[in-house]
Each structure stands twice: as structure tokens, then as C-alpha cells.
Amino acid sequence: MINKEQVTILSSKTIALDTFEMVLNNHYISQHAKPGQFLHIYVEGHTLRRPISIANVDPEQETITVLFKRMGAGTQKIATYQPGMVLDVLGPSGNGFYIDSNDSTVLLIGGGIGVPPLYFLGKTLAKQGRKIISVLGFQSKQHVFYEQEFKALGETIIVTNDGSFGEQGFVTDVMDSLGQYDCYYSCGPLPMLQAITAIVPNQKGYISLEERMGCGVGACFACVIPTADEAGYRKICKDGPVFSAKEVTL
Amino acid sequence: MINKEQVTILSSKTIALDTFEMVLNNHYISQHAKPGQFLHIYVEGHTLRRPISIANVDPEQETITVLFKRMGAGTQKIATYQPGMVLDVLGPSGNGFYIDSNDSTVLLIGGGIGVPPLYFLGKTLAKQGRKIISVLGFQSKQHVFYEQEFKALGETIIVTNDGSFGEQGFVTDVMDSLGQYDCYYSCGPLPMLQAITAIVPNQKGYISLEERMGCGVGACFACVIPTADEAGYRKICKDGPVFSAKEVTL
Amino acid sequence: MSQLAVNLPGLNLKNPIMPASGCFGFGREYSEFYDLSKLGAIIMKAATGSERFGNRTPRVAETASGMLNAIGLQNPGVENIIKHEVPFLANYNTSVIANVAGSTLEEYEHVAAAFNDTEHVHALELNISCPNVKEGGIQFGTDPEMAARVTEAVKRASNLPVYVKLSPNVSDILSMAKAVEDAGADGLSMINTITGMQIHLPSGKPLLANKTGGLSGPAIKPVAIRMIYEVSQEVSIPIIGMGGITTAEDVLEFLLAGASAVAVGTANFQNPFVCVEIIDELPHVLSKYGYESITDVIGKGVSV
Amino acid sequence: MSQLAVNLPGLNLKNPIMPASGCFGFGREYSEFYDLSKLGAIIMKAATGSERFGNRTPRVAETASGMLNAIGLQNPGVENIIKHEVPFLANYNTSVIANVAGSTLEEYEHVAAAFNDTEHVHALELNISCPNVKEGGIQFGTDPEMAARVTEAVKRASNLPVYVKLSPNVSDILSMAKAVEDAGADGLSMINTITGMQIHLPSGKPLLANKTGGLSGPAIKPVAIRMIYEVSQEVSIPIIGMGGITTAEDVLEFLLAGASAVAVGTANFQNPFVCVEIIDELPHVLSKYGYESITDVIGKGVSV
Ligand SMILES: Cc1cc2nc3c(=O)[nH]c(=O)nc-3n(C[C@H](O)[C@H](O)[C@H](O)COP(=O)(O)OP(=O)(O)OC[C@H]3O[C@@H](n4cnc5c(N)ncnc54)[C@H](O)[C@@H]3O)c2cc1C
Ligand SMILES: Cc1cc2nc3c(=O)[nH]c(=O)nc-3n(C[C@H](O)[C@H](O)[C@H](O)COP(=O)(O)OP(=O)(O)OC[C@H]3O[C@@H](n4cnc5c(N)ncnc54)[C@H](O)[C@@H]3O)c2cc1C
Ligand SMILES: Cc1cc2nc3c(=O)[nH]c(=O)nc-3n(C[C@H](O)[C@H](O)[C@H](O)COP(=O)(O)O)c2cc1C
């Protein structure tokens, strides 16, 4: 269940160009968060909260890690927040990634600031003894983060648009060369998700989506996406952000 | 001349109920401020700046003291500011109190949060060797501040509305009992200024006025007051806040 | 009557606070945060004749002290609302107001009539002012004659008190208010959103897929207060006030301007508890400014 | 032509930034902060036929991301402005626009004609939209026929290009814009303030002595953008855009919406240097979003 919680910032640091890692302390969220869920963060002076994925959780230490990119005024402000400050967040919000207990090899495909939720997922799956293959795409070397963290979970291929780090190209360029996997999980820019679902249309997979939100709790109909049959819709904030790749129309 | 200046908060403390004393550091303003002038303070998240009188200046230490009362959202916010923070202010703004070199005894009449500019004036006049009598009115004992500071300048009578400190009543109740003085200077609530100018209509005196301001520099015509002959007007932010008691219509 | 209570046509409210239409869905989501019985009333999301999917996304944008929305009246249709949503709200000890929308006079009549058979809806809010529907809503909302016609039609079709929700996007709010009062409205609800737009700088195009959207939030409060003040001096039906309310002091401002109850919209998104926090704070604000009760405040500001 | 320059009827602007009428007096105060020659142009405070003292105080109130004002067109009268203020501004290398106001058609004509003999005024801004004058301004500003009549009269009386300043307090901004375009306006200026009110809680009465005032500042930017976008697609005369501008990115948003130059009002009160800071920042913002020059931006947003 979503709570309105006060979380204390334990640390905040730059981990890549314009990209920050913030560790937060909160009992409730650290005990209940599932991979794929997000925090809806209040930012002083802003009408709307900012949705940020949960990138990691340590239930013993009662910490939650988020990674975010400085995009506009809201994330710009969050980037200035110092340890000790208390944030007002709604969370854990949304559903999580569906995990099929029969899957033994999973592929994680992350693009840019879509990578964070996949780390929490990968850690969770690795703990359950599954084999993890990660393909992470970034704009350039300066944007790369969490390479070591993903390598600790399994084979990890980094691609950059300009080839300044890892292989040159898009995540979809390396997808052919991978072995078999039972399920993929992806989060990243819409064109990337569209390309992936087009390349492996029959593969079981789950994608995490973004949309501008009003309430973040399912009440305002701001964040809808049509279902695959175009006869209905889903709310990204509540029914998502994770959907089966076959469930929605991108 | 008014500058846009960055001032650093050196200290901030409560000196009476909802009343704060803040010491600021700034070279330009500390060298140029005259008694009666004010700072026009930018408060984050607010469209309009807040005018606050200069209550004291130390040109050697390059400090400026302001006293303010927590009234609404703006002063509430300023009250939370911590030492080390930098404020954006316009100042020194407005004209100062006119000082006639022939006056030997002056009366200062302050009401509530109108007291602050009179302190800077009193100190300046005392340094010039003039005799100072001060009558300061407050709502109640809890609201009284700067009694010792004014006593250091000369005879000081405190009155409170409820008699919980000093004499009971209004400043005007004790004005009869004072000896001769050459000029009075007053700042406080409008009804108090009206009462004073009515009691001593022929006495030379200067009053400092308040009005809601837009620009604070004389450009927007928000803060006008009719002249005594009703044929013209003055701008409180630029022509004032100090006026000869005979110059304007209260 | 208790300190916070207020009685309006069809609505015996334990307090004057209700979530605004479209900002609270049908209550389910916020019922996970608190007991909806604490609310004076609940205004449901707009109902239309049949299901609507609304506009393409993005549907919201943030603005200075406000937001734009162009949801486009997405809703499951009046039959579904009556079957699935009203029974849920009936579990709570609060009044329920149905927000009635449509593209044609007939659709308005149909939707209004559909609520006649539900026991748990206590009043209708006639939404003639949604700026995000192309077909007719906006004309109904800016032309006094059209507004009067739809009001009359809905009054005829319905057995419930009808509060007509006015659009602020007009030159003359007073003639709109008088037209619907003369047409039989039991109350007014004001204001709906002000039409606005934001350009997305990277693309150089409007950010909202619908191009324009409705501006809400604290930014529009001064416009709401002005319109309510202007109207309340000249009409005799009660006004449910809204537009930028986030605190109990804002509520007092609306009541002094001439409203008899208020709705809170956008603020729910920032703070899901805002309605109950306002309800808890109201008694303190009343006494701070010297009022005994809500009814003591109502109209004080306009009485001179 | 240089990167920031833009040419409009009567106005060869070195950059598209000018202070808005009423927010900059006649330039004297801000000339103590910076060299006014840096500005694209200066729009003077409204001029009326004879001196006006305006409304009682309080005349301003703060609102969320905005402010209300009810100055009431206080000004020394057109003769004094021509004698004492225009010569001061003539010292600077910038264009000067006179804001023309009045209560009657004749007053508008008189004021406009008075500027014919001054060399240093380059255009008129016809203020038919000031919400704080009771006698006629507001009717001129909300009725297309009246607006057309005053535009025609002023065009006949004046030898200068006329920019008509539109009020946002209308149901249909487009018909206002078209009416004044047809009547011969050389350009539009939009938007003026939106009528609002604030209640002073301790007294329970409107805070402004005039009761209502005009809402300005970032709060109204989405309304300005929407109206400029709507109008610029349908009229062919240029638009000077305004309403809530505080940054160079805001300027870009207005240009993309369809404005050809902009005015900055309320933001001067918060930061007296805002106009020059925006001018300095503009080249960076242009290149950040891939534009070569101001003329490269103008209309890009509305071209599809
Ligand atoms: C479920 C979900 C999870 C996300 N997880 C992360 C994450 O882990 N790390 C991260 O850096 N970013 C994440 N994002 C994107 C992040 O929410 C936006 O980058 C952020 O809201 C931008 O805010 P701003 O004030 O900096 O930008 P502005 O452009 O100033 O924001 C203006 C408005 O648009 C909204 N907005 C702008 N971009 C987006 C976007 N891409 N998605 C949704 N709303 C947007 C803002 O929330 C705000 O309401 C996530 C988005 C969603 C929907
Ligand atoms: C020349 C001058 C000198 C002043 N000196 C002092 C001082 O030394 N100490 C002190 O405590 N106060 C002083 N004041 C009053 C002080 O400016 C107000 O108390 C303060 O602006 C209130 O702001 P707020 O945000 O707390 O209140 P709010 O009521 O939230 O303010 C809303 C708006 O109204 C304006 N406003 C409200 N009350 C006043 C007022 N009394 N005068 C002018 N504007 C007002 C605010 O500036 C703001 O624009 C002075 C006022 C003037 C004009
Ligand atoms: C996301 C959103 C959806 C809305 N949907 C509706 C609606 O369906 N029907 C309606 O009458 N008003 C609707 N409104 C308008 C609100 O009910 C309210 O009139 C307006 O937002 C002003 O109040 P606020 O500033 O408190 O939000 C909606 C507003 C928002 C922000």
C-alpha cells in the first residue's frame, strides 16, 4: 500500500554526467518496496510531485536508493538537497515487475535513466539464483553508471551511442548476439522500447513506462496508455509503470 | 543610491514575541545607509520583496541590523533563515529622517514594529550630542524590545496597551507629561500617527509611513499618499518613507 | 448545528470541504489514505452518456503555482459509474455529487436522468465548462442562453438539486450566473479551469497533446475569488467555491468572498491528505479570525 | 541583422525585450540600475488626457506566483509626459512606445494625437484593456465593435504605428484580435492583466481599496501563451507578448507561441536587472535550443 512517508536523505552524490545517486532512510518503504515501484517525491515550490524509480533497497539498513538525472527545475532542485534533509514522498507506488518462478535466464535491457529500476530487479532475481544478462545503453562514456553493480549480477554489455565506452550503437544492435533467455525486462526511452518490442514480438517481456503524472495514485487519469486491443486503457501510475509488453500499445 | 546587494546573515534571534533581530553583513549598505531608510528584501517563492527598516548600522564592522515581526508568509520565511545565508536586497532604499542641526532636544515616538528605524535615528542623534526622549508603545510585556538600548540614549518611557509592562495606555497618553522638545520623529501604526499629528498639529515632526509596495523604487505608483493640499501625491518608497508631518494627508 | 456544518440544497454537509471533480476519481484511491466519511461531500469525476477515453497524452503540465490538464472527460460512462462507483461511495457517511457532462443537450439530459434512480447521489454538478471537450461543452459554458437551456433541460430531467459549474473563460461571469439562476439552478459551482497552454521548448510545440489545457491551482485563486465575490452579491443561490484552495485560510477566504462550501482539486495531487488536514485545521482558523462557525462566516465578507 | 534584432512596424529593435507599461514608470528609476540603451524598447506608463491620481491604497497584493494591482492609471497627463518624460528617454538609444489610455473615444484620440509632435516616440500601445478604470476602458476591451471603433479613431488621429493591447478577460480573444486588425491596428500587445481579487482575512473585506485588481506575473503565463498562440495563427499583424516572463526561456516560449517581441512587467519588481539579464542570457538559450537568431524562432512553434 502507498503511504505518505517522510524519508531522510543519508547521502547524495554525482555518479555520472548530471546523474545523482541518493540514499534515503525510511522504515515502511524499505520493508515493502518491490522492484519496478517508484517514489512520488514532493519538491518545494512545485505543484506536482516527481516520480523516481526505486533503484535499490536494503531492508536491514532500512535504506532506499534512487538514481536520477537532472532534467528540469524539479530534479535540479532535488540535486541540491543535502544529507539530513527530510523529503515527503508517496510510496512505494505502482506495481512491480512480474516475476515468473519458472524463468531461469532473464535479460535486462536498460536505456539511460531507465536503468535504475532494473538494478533493484536484477539484484532480487540474482538472489533467487537466476542467470542475469544485462544490456545497458547510454549516450556516451560520461553518462555511464552502475557498470560494476550490474557486472556483479552477471554478464553485462554496455553500449554507447557514440562508441565512447563499450560497444557503439543501440541496445537493439547487440540483442541478436545474446544467447537464449526466458524473459526480458526493459526500461528506457519510448523509441528504445518500441524497437525492442518490434524485434522480439513473441518473446515474453515486461516494460516499464513513463508518462507525465498528476496525482500519481490513479485518481486523475493523466497517465493513461491504451491497451493493446485499443478497447481499454491502463494507468501508468497505478496499473504500471510495468506492463507486459503485449498488454499496451506503445 | 539604491544598489542590488548580497548581504550575509551573521546572526538571527528572537528578541520579543514573534519579533526577530537579524544582523547582516554588507559593505555598500553599511557605508551609505541613513536613519529612516529601508531594505527591500527578496524572499524565495514570493513575487514581491519585503520592506524592512534599517534599525542600526555599524560602518566599521560593516553590519546592518534589522528587526522584524513575523506577520505573514514572507516574514515567517525570513524568520527561518540561518546565519551564513545570503539575502538579495535592494538598499539603502527611500529617504532618511530629516535632521535639523538647530534641534537640541528630540522626541522619538515608536509603536510596536515601528520602533526599529527610531533606534538608528536615536543613536545617530545621540552621537551628535542631542538630548533624546523616547516613548515606545507595545501591546504587552511580551512584545517589548530594545528598552535597554533606548535607555542608553536617554529618558525612555515604555507604555503597553494592557499595562503589563511600563505604563498602561497609548503613547499619546504620556505625551502631555513630557517637557519641551524641538522636533518629534514617529513611526508606528497609522492610528497612532494620526493621533499624534492631531495632538500636536503645530509641532515640527517627521513620520515614517508604511504601505504595500510593488517595485519599492518609485516606478509603479503602488505606494502613493496624497499631499496635505490633496493636489499631489508622494511615493512612500522613494519620496518617503519619512515625511514631514505637515506634508501628507494621513 | 455543529461548528463546521452547512446546509445547502440537497446537501447536509458536516463540513464545507469536498474534493473537486476530476481530482479524486471516484474516491477509491484516496480511500486508501483516509476514511472518506470525514469529507463534507465528494464530487465524482465527470460522467458522460457512454464511456470516453479522453485525449492523447501528455495530459498534464506543471506551471507556476498551478498545472494544466487536458484529460478530456475520460470516464467509464454513466451506467458504469452508477453500477460500480456509486455503490462504493455509498459505504461512506458523506454526500455524493455527480458531475454531469456531455456534448449535446440530449447527452446532458440522459446522464442527469440516469442518476434519478440512484439513492446515493445527493446532487448534480452540471459541468458546462470543461474546456477540453470540443463538441459543445465550451459553447454551453460561455453563452448565457445556451447555459440556460442546458440548465432547464437538466432540471426537467432530474429530481436532484442542480449546481451549475461555471467557466471562468468569459467576459461577463455575472450574466452567466444570472442566466442559470433564472433557468432554475439550485446552486453554482465555480470556478472551473482557465484555458491555458505551455510550449515544450525542445520541440517548439505545445506540450499537451490537446495543445490547450485547463489551468488550476493557487495561480487561479484570485480569479476565483473575484468571480465568486462578483456573483454572490447578485444571485441568491448558494455557491460551491473552488480554484487553488490548499489551506484552511484559503477556505475562509472563499467563504468571505461569498461561497457557502468549497471544493479542493489540484492540492490533492500534492498532498493526498489535504482535505482532512483542512477540515482539522478549520476550527482553529475560524477562532483565529473571530468566527464561531462556518455559517457565521458565510457572506460576512460581502455583507457591506 | 544581428542575432537578437527584430523589426516591427515603427520599431527597429536591437533585441526583443522591453519593460511592460506601468511596471517601469518612465524609466528614470531603473536608469539608476543600468543603461536603458540596452533595452530593445521601453513602454511608458499609461498616458491619459490630463493628470490622474488613480485609486486609493492599498493598490497591490501578492498572490501565488503573481500579484494584483489596481493603480488606476495614475499618471501626470499626456502634456507633462511629452514635456518632462519623453525628453529624458530620448537620451537613450532605444525605441519608445507610448501607452495610450482614456475613458472616452475623444480622450483616446486626444492622447494619441498629442504624441504626433514628439520625435522620440516610435509607436503607440493602445490600452483598451486596463481593468482598473471604471468609465470605459473595460468596455472598449471586451466588446469587438468598441475595440474596432477606438482603434480606427486612434489610427486616424495618429501618425504612429498602433499596437492594440488586448484584455484576457474575454470569452473570445480571437474575435477581439480580428476586430482590431480589421480596424487598422499595426500590431497587437497581449496580454494585459486578468481581473482578480484577494480578501484580507482579518477584516473580511477585499484587500485592495479598489476591491478588484489585475493579476500579473508567472501565474498568468499559461493564459498568455494560449491566447498568443490562438491569435497568431489567425492574424497577420505582429504580436508583442507579455504575461509572467521572468527568464530568457520564457521569452523563447512566447516567441514560439507566436509573439515577435516581448514585454517584461512584474518581474522588474523582484529583480530590477531582469530585462538586461534576459538580454544577456538570450543568445545562450537560442543556441541551446538550436536557433540562430530571434527571427529564426519567430513563428516556428506555430508553423505546423
Ligand atoms: C514511473 C517513473 C519512474 C521514473 N524513474 C526515474 C528515475 O529513476 N530516475 C530519473 O532520473 N527519472 C525517472 N523518471 C523521470 C522523472 O520523473 C522526470 O525526469 C522528472 O519528473 C523531471 O522533472 P523535472 O522537474 O526535472 O523536469 P520538468 O520538465 O521541469 O518537469 C515538468 C513536469 O513534467 C514532468 N516530467 C518531465 N519529464 C518527465 C518524464 N520523463 N516522465 C514523467 N514525468 C515527467 C515532471 O514530473 C513535472 O511534472 C521516472 C518517471 C516515471 C513516470
Ligand atoms: C518602509 C517600511 C518599513 C518597514 N519596516 C519594518 C520593520 O523594520 N520591521 C517589520 O517587522 N516590519 C516592517 N515593515 C512592515 C513589513 O514590510 C511587513 O510586515 C511585511 O512586508 C509583511 O510581509 P509578510 O509576508 O510577513 O506578510 P503578508 O501579509 O503575507 O504580505 C503580503 C504582502 O503585503 C505586504 N505587506 C503586508 N503588511 C505590510 C505592511 N505593514 N507594510 C508594507 N507592506 C506590507 C507584504 O510586503 C507583501 O507584499 C515596514 C514596512 C515599510 C513599508
Ligand atoms: C486533472 C483535473 C481533472 C479535472 N476534471 C474535471 C471534471 O471532470 N469535471 C469538472 O467539472 N471539473 C474538472 N476539473 C476542474 C476541477 O474540478 C476544479 O474546478 C479546478 O481544478 C479548480 O480547482 P483547483 O484549483 O483546486 O484544482 C479537473 C481539474 C483537474 C486538475
Ligand SMILES: Cc1cc2nc3c(=O)[nH]c(=O)nc-3n(C[C@H](O)[C@H](O)[C@H](O)COP(=O)(O)O)c2cc1C
Ligand atoms: C503595477 C502594474 C501597473 C500596470 N500598469 C499598466 C498600464 O498603465 N498600462 C498597461 O497597458 N498595462 C499596465 N500593466 C500591465 C502590464 O503592462 C502587463 O501587461 C501585465 O502586467 C502582464 O505582464 P507581467 O506578468 O510581466 O507583469 C500594469 C501591470 C502592473 C503589475
Ligand code: FES
Ligand atoms: S497520475 Fe493520476 S491517474 Fe496516473
Ligand code: FES
Ligand atoms: S512601490 Fe512602486 S512606486 Fe512605490
